[in-house]
Amino acid sequence: MGQPTITRHSSDILIIGAGGAGLRAAIAAREAGKTVTIVCKSLFGKAHTVMAEGGMAAAMGNVNPHDNWQVHFRDTMRGGKFMSHPRMAELHAKESPMRVWELETYGALFDRTPEGKISQRNFGGHEYPRLAHVGDRTGLELIRTLQQKVTSLQQDDKKATGDAESGIKVFAETTIIRLLMRDGRIGGAFGYQRATGDFFSFTAAAVIIATGGLGKTFKVTSNSWESTGDGLAIALRAGATAINMEFVQFHPTGMMWPPSVRGVLVTESVRGDGGVLRNSEGKRFMFNYVPEVFRNQYATTEEEGDRWYTDPDHNKRPPELLPRDEVARAINAEVKAGRGSPHGGVFLDIGSRRSEEFIRRRLPSMYHQFKQLADVDITKEPMEVGPTGHYAMGGLEVDPDTQATNIPGMFCAGEASGGLHGSNRLGGNSLSDLAVFGKRAGDAAVAFVDEHGHQTPRFSDDELQAYAQEALEPFRHAGDPGYENAYDIHRALQEMMFSLVGIIRTEDEMRQALAELDKLDERAKKLKAEGPIAFNPGWHLCFDVQNMLLLGRCIANAALLRQESRGGHTRNDFPTMDPEWRRTLLECSLDGDTVKVVRIPGPKVAPELMALFDRHELEKYFTEEEIDEAEAANRAGGAAVAMGEGE
């Protein structure tokens, strides 16, 4: 191959990823007057955010006036088994209502309450109805709204300058393959346009990583093809650190049949709206799986659980609405005990419990999904569901207030960042996460540019050419039988990760997984791509596979080290939670080519936030010493704020 042309593009702020977080950051940055470049792997408006279904959690108190940020904060901490970064959880709970309301000013149309406010629905782990929603397509509403806001900012720029792309330029279907660094600071990114294979350098004074998750590392997943963890991998290679990688959320209800759609999400709203889980004996088995820590908050009889839907103030919620990790483990256990459905899941039944009209109005896309893909009428028959890889709680380690990473000028928001969700994310908290921390990352990047100047570094032609040549390597082996195509390695990685580093883990399996990863790494050194460079998926996958191999190693290493079970990390050989591990984070980084996972101390929960829980509950998660320390601090400050009103 000769010398490919490399197009240079420069702006104040580069945003990698055009999902909810990336777009919200772009809006914040543009509204502050900065020039913004958005680079995304898909067409504009197709990012994985579109697949979020249930809603966007925000303590607006529209349906239940008792709701407020403290309650939301508590739910988030409990859901994450107190591993959530307390400051992030606090900011998230405080700011999410405003982020939802803002969307209305951009044109979003949420479902309404009779008073004309935004309606809110129940969801697993949320004490009150809290999720702003539009039917079961809330993610679509979020991404479309943000996309339309970006378009409207471009219209403003067009009026002012005559060029719609003068303020925000979107490079759709463009993949970033490495970050550009200069003197330990971020300087931009390097990538190629998928349609043509042309290379681009995007220099910027600040970069925001908003590339989402890594679900495609697993065989059964609800994630779209984009979720290959690109942002995480390129950031790690540039020297960033990632935390909580061992925590992977398996959503309890993915489709089981037909095989080609295995893993496609069945929204939690089915359960929020009255759906229940049954085993092959027709029994609502979730009542047998309420863990000690949640014993007081969930119904013990079917009658009470059923009453809760209409009278939530006087009844406890049914255990089908436990946090996702609990439900996923319960389903797993039922199937292992031989009480599963014909295709290896359990039954999710709403057809026998709610009217056809209700189901079709509240869950229209679920109705169509099952009708079209599985020939199942959910208003009449139960669905077959089972756990599916859904969300990575782990991600880049960031400052809770600014989303800044350890690399100056580099920020990260959304699923790609770690911390907020601790060991397990509550449903509905991801969309609000995107909006809250997307905006914060955008604001912080603006502040960074203001402080350090708009100057973008210049990278030499030679340097960029070297990156391009490296990227073209797979084409040099086209037709070589000693080389492999990326599809085979990807499939092998997905199967290995799902069976060995999936829902249930053991030390032996982790060691086996790491050995498998060694083999796959070797194979991945010999990747080839056939055919022309223009829109060549076989070539594109070469980069994705390298990224997923790296992250798979982070996950397996961290999962091996964490000798306890918590949230999205279940060790059969260490089945309980350990308060010592609660305050320990596992940090993944690259040392040369070697993945390194080390223990670091986790963030302290501020005493005033500790005071939001009663001591009895804290004892399940914290060491005595931590609780005493917080109580002493609160007494000393006289600030034993009685916010944790009785429970």
Added chain:
Amino acid sequence: MGYTAHFRVWRGDANGGGLVDYDVEVNPGEVVLDVIHRIQAEQAGDLAVRWNCKAGKCGSCSMEINGYPRLACMTRMSIYRQDEIINVTPMRTFPVIKDLVTDVSFNFEKLLSIPAFAPPPGLQPGEYRMQQEDVERSQEFRKCIECFLCQDVCHVIRDHEENKKQFAGPRMFIRLAELDMHPLDVADREIAAQEDFGLGFCNITKCCTEVCPAGIKITDNAIIPMKERVVDRKYDPLPFWRRRRRVEERASAQ
């Protein structure tokens, strides 16, 4: 159980191309996209296809299967006979990039030309009050996943390249209708629908509604109501209607 299907997939680019034969395994429950992926993984690693969620939610895998515009991820193989030759081509209204991937930038340019939601001045976030019955019509149009199949099937531009300048297409008409029916939008979009976006070109032959994978009743609920609103403003000689619509506009501005 499984069988071997005969696929003819369009391969090529803007300079030319044609249908290429593939014999490929099909398993129960599979959709056309699964089969395309199998061709990609086993026979043609460089076969270009655009896709994302594989669950009918993102609207990426729009193509034409046996000449009919469809989402490949929602088209089950069971609707075809096992001995049938299945022709798969890219959308034929847009310029082709490679194989099954087309350049859909026409649609993004049109989206950029539609003036954004215009809320009443001074209304703060959190103060919005809208009734469910008032948002429902617009919510239907916001189900749009922007797969652009309606744009692809619309003969106004499919058969007449020269109309692309003056005609925005069904996707844009539901966007206009969405905003025109939004309980709080204060902009005037009705005259523009006719004069700037070419609503009059539509002869309501309903193909957009037929192909819509989101089940939006594009013709009945968006295009025809917009045509009637245009008549109110532009064609109906009775001043009563024009006055009524202006009053409506003013009321919504408050």
Added chain:
Amino acid sequence: MVQAKAPFGVDAPGRASVGKRTLRTDRWWYQPNATAVLLTIWVAYATVRVFWRQYYFAAEYDYLSPFTSPCVSASCAPGSSSLGVWFGTFPVFLPYAIITLVFLLGFRTTCYYYRKAYYRAFARTPSACAVPEPHKRYHGETRFPLIIQNAHRYFFYVAVLISLVNTYDVIHSLFHGIGLGTLIMAANVVLLWAYTLGCHACRHAIGGQLRHFSKHPLRYKMWKGVSKLTNKHMQFTGTTLGTLMFTDWYVWMLSAKVFADPFYIHF
């Protein structure tokens, strides 16, 4: 001429060169052709019947064919002018119901669903989805004459009056007696109302034009009712063509004494 051969539509430069204009393998041609045949038959029948000026009134039962209603000229058969005689004798080329026929024809011709049907069946713009149309240029309804389609609502207003007249015909015949013919005429009128009230112009006037349903609860209710009819508008366009034809034929048969109305009870 070079220009005539220049590729257009799906063969335009830049688009995928497939070679065939359509790859549809289903019977896409069936529906437009069937529509064309049925509409032609109907138009032929109706033309013959309205110009024939005979066998449109079964005096024995007081049944008046909807094709001739209202009959208000001095040429009308005795007893058929229940609304009175407004005009002198009509010249032979003028159908008796000329004043309503013009509007009925206009109502149906400008109806959104008839437009779809005849654009597909006759104009072939397009005959089926993703099947190329044969025309080199297309301007839709932006110019004369098709811009007249925007007058649909005026035809609707008159169509409501005509439906009232048709209703009156049924009620009037009830003073005479009741039989199978009455039921046929009544069924026709009910379907005509369902067709007329489900019209998109009606849906717009009743409530569709509003921005805030919540401020007009009654009209919202009516709009929801009309919307239900509009959902079935397609079916009503077809069935009312059939019932109109059948009612007329039935009156013809009775009037020509081919058979008598069974079960008829004189009052």
